Amino acid sequence: xxxxxxxxxxxxxxxxxxxxxxxxxxxxxxxxxxxxxxxxxxxxxxxxxxxxxxxxxxxxxxxxxxxxxxxxxxxxxxxxxxxxxxxxxxxxxxxxxxxxxxxxxxxxxxxxxxxxxxxxxxxxxxxxxxxxxxxxxxxxxxxxxxxxxxxxxxxxxxxxxxxxxxxxxxxxxxxxxxxxxxxxxxxxxxxxxxxxxxxxxxxxxxxxxxxxxxxxxxxxxxxxxxxxxxxxxxxxxxxxxxxxxxxxxxxxxxxxxxxxxxxxxxxxxxxxxxxxxxxxxxxxxxxxxxxxxxxxxxxxxxxxxxxxxxxxxxxxxxxxxxxxx
Numbered sequence: 001x002x003x004x005x006x007x008x009x010x011x012x013x014x015x016x017x018x019x020x021x022x023x024x025x026x027x028x029x030x031x032x033x034x035x036x037x038x039x040x041x042x043x044x045x046x047x048x049x050x051x052x053x054x055x056x057x058x059x060x061x062x063x064x065x066x067x068x069x070x071x072x073x074x075x076x077x078x079x080x081x082x083x084x085x086x087x088x089x090x091x092x093x094x095x096x097x098x099x100x101x102x103x104x105x106x107x108x109x110x111x112x113x114x115x116x117x118x119x120x121x122x123x124x125x126x127x128x129x130x131x132x133x134x135x136x137x138x139x140x141x142x143x144x145x146x147x148x149x150x151x152x153x154x155x156x157x158x159x160x161x162x163x164x165x166x167x168x169x170x171x172x173x174x175x176x177x178x179x180x181x182x183x184x185x186x187x188x189x190x191x192x193x194x195x196x197x198x199x200x201x202x203x204x205x206x207x208x209x210x211x212x213x214x215x216x217x218x219x220x221x222x223x224x225x226x227x228x229x230x231x232x233x234x235x236x237x238x239x240x241x242x243x244x245x246x247x248x249x250x251x252x253x254x255x256x257x258x259x260x261x262x263x264x265x266x267x268x269x270x271x272x273x274x275x276x277x278x279x280x281x282x283x284x285x286x287x288x289x290x291x292x293x294x295x296x297x298x299x300x301x302x303x304x305x306x307x308x309x310x311x312x313x314x315x316x317x318x319x320x321x322x323x324x325x
Contacts, residue, residue, distance in 0.1 A: 032092050032267050033066040039095045039257075042081025044074045047190075048208060048291055052126065052255055053097045055287060059278045077101045077164040079114055082258075086119035090262035092271065096120065098258050101165030103310035107318045108164070116311065121263045122303035124275035125256040129293040130228035131170055131206035133241065134215075137222050138200040144178075144224045144244040147204070151181040159185045161193035161205035169314045170227065170251045171206055172321040177246030197221055208253065209292030227251040234289065254296070256303055272300050 037060065041053040053070045060068040073081035078101040088094035102116050133144065141147040151158045162168040162184035175182050185202050187193040190211045196202045198220035206227065215221035225239050226232060229250040241249040257275050259268065276297035278284055285295045298306070 032270065033064050035066060035093065037064065037066060037068045037093050037095065039068060039070050039097055040081045040085050041070055041072050041097045042074060042078035043072065043099075044189075045072050048210060048293070049097055049099055049255060051291070052288065052293075055284055056097070056126070056257070056275070056278055059281065059284070060274060063274050063277070076109070077105050079105050079109065079112060082116075082120065083112075083114045085258070086114055086260055088260050090121070090260040090264070092259060092263060092267040094260065095123070095271070096258045097126075097255060099165070099255050100167075100253055100310065102258075103307055104165050104169055104314045104318075106311075107169075107315060107323060116307060117304075119261050120258045121261050121268060122300050122307055123257040123259055123263075123268055124272045124279075124300065125254055125296050125298040125303045125306060126275060126279050127288050127293040128252045128254045128296045129208060129291075130226040130232070130252050131167065132209050132212055132223050132238075132292070133174075133204070133225040133227065134194075134197060134207050134212055134221050134223055135204045136197050136200040136202070137220050139203055139222075141224070142222065144239065144241065147224055148178045148180045148245050152179075155181045156183065158204065159183050159202045161185055161187050161196055161202040163187060163190070163193065166251075166253060166310075166314065167206050169317050169321075169323075171204075172323070173251065173317050174206075174227075174241060174246065174249070176317070176320060177249050178241070180245075194221065210290075254306070255293075256298075256306075268300055 039053050039057050041050050043049045050072060057068040057070050073084055078099065082096055082102060085094055085096040106112060135141060135147055139150060141150050158181060160171050160182045162171060168184065174180065182204065190207055193205050194207060194211060194215050197205055198215050216223055223238060225241050225244060227241050227249065229242055231238065231240055279295040279297040288295060
């Protein structure tokens, strides 16, 4: 083919591509958003993640000057909602409020269509929180060392309430680090887990503080520690797992904003800036501190590093615990 024909052929291909939208540029942040934005919360209404999602939606509705709404798409430990975002057009109009379950689901759901790092784009972390180590008040223990000793003295008889996702693996890491003898009993949600704990149907669990508080106040459940590296300024009398039974232990839950892979950089960066501003607002800080969380903003790159590190960490814990093999 001669040079003239080659150039003509190239121009024809370019025209066809443009006509089909193949080479059309992504929407710019200056044009975004021009319509309603959805935040998918992959958990039922009424929980901590749902509350955070609605706070974020209210803030973004004002800052972006377009309606931002929450849609709850629960199921499969958060995978159903996350998969719906992964399949959405990467234009910034469908977002995901994610949590630690995103970094652990593939351990037990190896045939899942969703791959976190392949299919979703990190935007910003929003908050972190330790788990609270809670035991049935029926047990004759008041400290973490006493509890670990009790599990060793009653091998095969001490159970823990296990949820899908990060919580169950966090307790497996506790078992490994403290050399505690515990057997998992699966539950679907914190509420039934804590009800079973209060009834001494299970003897221990990790929980967030908000749903745990009523059971502690009525004396049916006892808090022995927290899973963060250091004590909380709001609860300085509650010791850490690291200082009592498992040196170096440091586990925190988190929540963050994600979008479909392929999200335009300028749209992603705009959302990251707004998410960081949201995490810095006093209204959000007060609300989530009451729920036992701490505001934590990050860049997309920092959030991506957290996700990759969590996947590696929990895959290793699962292997050591004999899960997901």
